[in-house]
Amino acid sequence: MKSFKVYDATELWQKETSLPSVPTFSQVLDNVLGSDGVQLGSITELLGLPGSGKTQLCLQLCASVQIPKELGGLNAEALYIDTNTNFTLSRFRDVNREILSASFLRCQKVLDEPLQISEDEALKRLHYVNAFGLESYCSLMHTLPKFIAEHPNVKLIAIDSIAYPFKDGISTKQRTGLLFRQMADLQRIALQNQIAVVITNEMSTRVGLSGGSVVGALGDAWAHRCNVRLLLSAPHTAQDPTHRLALLLKSNIASTAVATFQITSEGIRDVE
Amino acid sequence: MQKLKSQGIRHLSDGVLKILTQNRITTIYDFLEEDISKLSSLTRLNLPEILAIRSDIFEKYSAPLVNGTTLLTKVLINEKKITTGIKSLDAATCGGIPMGCITELCGLAESGKSQLSFQVAINCVKNTERTVLYVDTKGDFSAIRIQQILGSQNCSNKEMASIMYKIKVVYIWTMDELVELFRSIKNKTFVIENLALVIVDSLPCLMFQYLGDENKMGLSLLNTLVNYSRFVGNEFNIGIVYINIQTRWIDSDICEEEDNVQSSSALKEHSYVEKRNRCLGRYWEQIPALVLILEVLERVKETFSFTQIKVSVMCSNNVKCHKNECTINLSMCGIE
Numbered sequence: 346m347k348s349f350k351v352y353d354a355t356e357l358w359q360k361e362t363s364l365p366s367v368p369t370f371s372q373v374l375d376n377v378l379g380s381d382g383v384q385l386g387s388i389t390e391l392l393g394l395p396g397s398g399k400t401q402l403c404l405q406l407c408a409s410v411q412i413p414k415e416l417g418g419l420n421a422e423a424l425y426i427d428t429n430t431n432f433t434l435s436r437f438r439d440v441n442r443e444i445l446s447a448s449f450l451r452c453q454k455v456l457d458e459p460l461q462i463s464e465d466e467a468l469k470r471l472h473y474v475n476a477f478g479l480e481s482y483c484s485l486m487h488t489l490p491k492f493i494a495e496h497p498n499v500k501l502i503a504i505d506s507i508a509y510p511f512k513d514g515i516s517t518k519q520r521t522g523l524l525f526r527q528m529a530d531l532q533r534i535a536l537q538n539q540i541a542v543v544i545t546n547e548m549s550t551r552v553g554l555s556g557g558s559v560v561g562a563l564g565d566a567w568a569h570r571c572n573v574r575l576l577l578s579a580p581h582t583a584q585d586p587t588h589r590l591a592l593l594l595k596s597n598i599a600s601t602a603v604a605t606f607q608i609t610s611e612g613i614r615d616v617e
Numbered sequence: 618m619q620k621l622k623s624q625g626i627r628h629l630s631d632g633v634l635k636i637l638t639q640n641r642i643t644t645i646y647d648f649l650e651e652d653i654s655k656l657s658s659l660t661r662l663n664l665p666e667i668l669a670i671r672s673d674i675f676e677k678y679s680a681p682l683v684n685g686t687t688l689l690t691k692v693l694i695n696e697k698k699i700t701t702g703i704k705s706l707d708a709a710t711c712g713g714i715p716m717g718c719i720t721e722l723c724g725l726a727e728s729g730k731s732q733l734s735f736q737v738a739i740n741c742v743k744n745t746e747r748t749v750l751y752v753d754t755k756g757d758f759s760a761i762r763i764q765q766i767l768g769s770q771n772c773s774n775k776e777m778a779s780i781m782y783k784i785k786v787v788y789i790w791t792m793d794e795l796v797e798l799f800r801s802i803k804n805k806t807f808v809i810e811n812l813a814l815v816i817v818d819s820l821p822c823l824m825f826q827y828l829g830d831e832n833k834m835g836l837s838l839l840n841t842l843v844n845y846s847r848f849v850g851n852e853f854n855i856g857i858v859y860i861n862i863q864t865r866w867i868d869s870d871i872c873e874e875e876d877n878v879q880s881s882s883a884l885k886e887h888s889y890v891e892k893r894n895r896c897l898g899r900y901w902e903q904i905p906a907l908v909l910i911l912e913v914l915e916r917v918k919e920t921f922s923f924t925q926i927k928v929s930v931m932c933s934n935n936v937k938c939h940k941n942e943c944t945i946n947l948s949m950c951g952i953e
Contacts, residue, residue: 349798349807350788351750354781358760380761387756519829526826529790532756536788553867553889565864566825566896568726572757595727597735597759600949601924 365419367501367541368409369402371606371615374591378573379599382409385500385539388532388570390507392546392561393577398589398608399545402577403503405613406543410501411470421500422470424492428482428509438468443610472496482510486527493534502535506545508562521566528570544571572597588616618644619678626673628666636660645674699814699856702740703952705943709930714814714856715906718934719846723861723895724911729926729947730860731757733911734816736952737858739766742783747813751786752795754822758786769950785809792823792838799845803852812855819860821896836900843904859905866892906934914944923948 366382369375375382383389383406391399407425412418472492476482493499511520535542549562561568568574574595580588587607593599607616620643623629640659642648648656649671656667698712707713714720714737722730735758738749751758763784767777789795795817801807827835850857867889895902908931913924929942945952 349801351809352786354760354763354784354786355778356760357758357786358764358781361759361761516829521825522828522830525822525828529754529822529826533788533790536756551865551867554865554891565726566821566862569819569862570755570822572755574727597731597757598762598765600922600947 364539367406367419368412369606370405370409370613371604373615374604374606374613377591377593377599377602377604378575379593379596383501383541383543384573385541386536387572388528388535388542388544389573389575390544390546390561390571391575391577392548392594394548394579397577397579398613399577400505401608402613403505403543403545406501406541407471407503408467408612410541411467419500422472422496422498423501423503424472424496424499425474426482426485426502426504427473427475428477428504429506442468443612470498472499476510479510479514483523483527486531489531490534493538493540497538499538499540501541501543502531503543504545506547508547511563517564521564524563524567525570568595571595585616618646621645621648625677627669628662629670629673633660633662645678649674699741700744701737702744703736703945706928706945709928709941709943710907710909710933711941714858715934716854716856717850718857718906719843719850719904720856720858720907720909721861721905722858722909722911723863723931725863725865725893725913728863728911728913729924729952730862730911731818732762732947733926733928733945733952734818734858734860735759735763735766738784738814738816739763739780739951741814742780745813746783747811748783748785748809749814749816750809750812751784752789752798752815752817753786754789754795754817754819756788757818760786765949766951789823791826792835792842795823796838796842796845799842799849802849803845812853814856814858815849816858817860819862821862824897836898839897839901861901862896863893863910864896866894905932908932926952 364385366375366378366380366384368382369378378384391402393399403425407423410419410421410423412420414420474485476485489502507524511524515523531542534540546567547562548559550559554560561574572595573593576592576594578590578592579586580590585607587609589606589608591604591606593602593604605616607614621629621634621637623631623634636659637643637648637656642651642656653664653667653671656662657664660667662670698710698715700707700713701710722733724730734751738751741747741749760781763781764777767780772780787798789798798807802809824835824839827838846857849855895908910929910931912927912929914927924947926945926947927942928945
């Protein structure tokens with residue numbers, strides 16, 4: 346006989362409030378998310394057209410998760426699952442090094458003492474997987490519990506992007522079934538180990554839909570699955586091409602709101 | 618299939634049961650199907666004794682007759698509805714969520730289903746002092762949000778704690794687990810004191826895991842779940858709320874000229890029909906006694922402070938509130 350673990354809301358409240366979030370390094374965006382960043386234990390979906398900053402935000406979070414405990418961070422590791430071949434490892438390293446050193450410089454200013462984390466060490470705390478194609482992606486998701494058990498300090502899993510492996514070779518019904526099974530497993534791990542999951546998704550066009558015909562890919566059922574949905578866009582009207590808008594579509598703690606942030610060579614920052 | 622048990626049946630001693638089990642007659646159905654003379658020779662009971670066992674089984678397991686007066690007393694004793702604590706919604710549903718029945722909350726993603734269920738959970742505990750069980754299948758429960766809503770209602774810390782203590786959360790990730798949960802509630806191996814309401818957020822998250830499978834596993838589990846839910850609802854007099862989702866289908870409109878004589882031909886080329894589909898399939902359609910459809914109304918310009926949600930009663934066992942609807946406001950302070 347299986348016994349069910351029952352929590353009451355007071356217990357969960359203590360748990361939820363005692364955990365730090367993964368900061369985006371844009372205070373405006375953190376405020377819009379309502380939880381000072383990306384919440385641990387929940388699945389956050391980043392939507393947007395190409396060039397809207399989804400990958401950049403993922404990379405920033407991968408770096409943010411390494412902030413030492415002294416600064417209110419998690420001092421943790423990140424797993425980056427890349428399903429898209431457009432993205433090469435060397436570029437990943439470049440961007441990440443940039444973001445990392447900048448983030449740590451800023452932290453050092455606050456602390457007024459040098460931090461003992463070298464760049465190499467920081468890179469070691471990033472786990473990168475290139476899962477191209479449906480088979481290798483699914484195998485990866487299957488072995489994920491084992492990976493997490495071996496790396497208990499991983500506090501962020503970024504999947505960039507979720508839509509890519511499912512582009513071909515699978516029927517819609519099978520795709521939904523598979524996705525929901527994988528997400529249930531993923532979220533179980535995320536909740537048990539307090540891991541933040543960030544998933545990027547592409548946009549697709551459905552002609553004739555009420556409320557705009559450009560929607561997130563993978564269908565309406567999928568829209569229901571993620572806990573937090575953030576729509577990113579690069580506005581044409583902005584004077585600065587690095588400015589981005591983020592619209593919070595769905596959240597269980599915050600109401601719909603818009604944040605403006607910018608992508609600099611150092612990563613995600615507030616607009617000055 | 619029910620197992621054959623010696624309780625309350627004449628001649629069916631443990632010794633006889635053992636012989637039957639050795640001959641692979643374990644369920645009631647096996648016993649009734651078996652040839653009487655064969656049973657007699659196996660168990661060394663005479664024919665009238667076997668027939669007595671059969672008639673005892675029929676008597677014991679047939680549905681009991683209840684007369685109208687008893688039924689009426691039962692209905693009058695039990696509470697019939699749990700108030701949602703939201704005036705307009707209570708009016709539209711003729712009093713709230715029916716006890717002993719299955720209620721469905723349905724809507725597109727981001728239409729406020731989870732938020733409404735948080736509010737209903739809070740109000741239920743507040744008004745009835747009973748416990749609510751929140752079955753979370755996608756990690757959507759947020760205690761911070763519950764505290765936020767309570768805080769905006771000027772609750773003292775003590776009140777807040779006592780209300781939040783009565784909202785119980787259990788995480789469920791597969792259909793098997795959910796069925797097992799309801800089975801345990803039914804068998805009283807999993808007991809929550811003074812339970813008034815079970816909210817399952819959400820059922821499609823579990824059912825969709827079976828999409829694309831060739832077998833009908835999902836459907837059979839859903840059927841079992843429905844049976845257990847109904848039993849549990851009735852037996853313990855609790856309300857059961859399932860959250861379901863809607864999906865959208867786009868059909869290019871195939872000329873309905875008879876209906877739309879006025880529309881110009883230019884318009885016709887671009888007419889698409891959006892159809893909304895309640896998920897979980899045909900079987901589920903008829904299951905809930907009350908279906909509430911949620912729809913976010915178009916945002917009035919510049920009002921980010923609250924969202925208006927239209928709730929319509931789609932099907933209900935209460936004739937009076939059929940096709941009712943109301944509008945509720947969702948803001949940081951919860952739903953009013």
